[in-house]
Amino acid sequence: MMISTFLRAALGVSALLASGLLGSAAFAAATDYRVEVVGARAAGAGKTDVTIRLIRVPDNKPVPDAVIFQTRADMAPAGMPTMTGNVSPPAAQQPPGTYRLQVETGMAGNWALTLSAKVQGEAETVRATVPFSAAQ
């Protein structure tokens, strides 16, 4: 599945540049990350397991050991932005860099999963919204 969203770390590098911090931190802040949906499959009545992969764009490598938080799922892609579903805390998966979240999708159709990710060694928080479809 080639659903992906390009992201930029939440804060621009301009503040770092302005403050004269031109070391590796500035380069890390400029790093782009991408979240891909690997798959979404029914996981019992009204639940969907969504597996995502976090990619560091410059070297196109998966990012293991990220802390996923501030998760949200809603049916905005189906025109129902106020219809939300609880998201369980994600579990790290094999291969490294993939994470599985279980979403309470009470309705079949197109959903959006929004999340934040804290990447080891990265000062900025990564945020992404990716679409997935729920079978039920």
Ligand SMILES: [Cu+2]
């Ligand atoms: Cu709905």
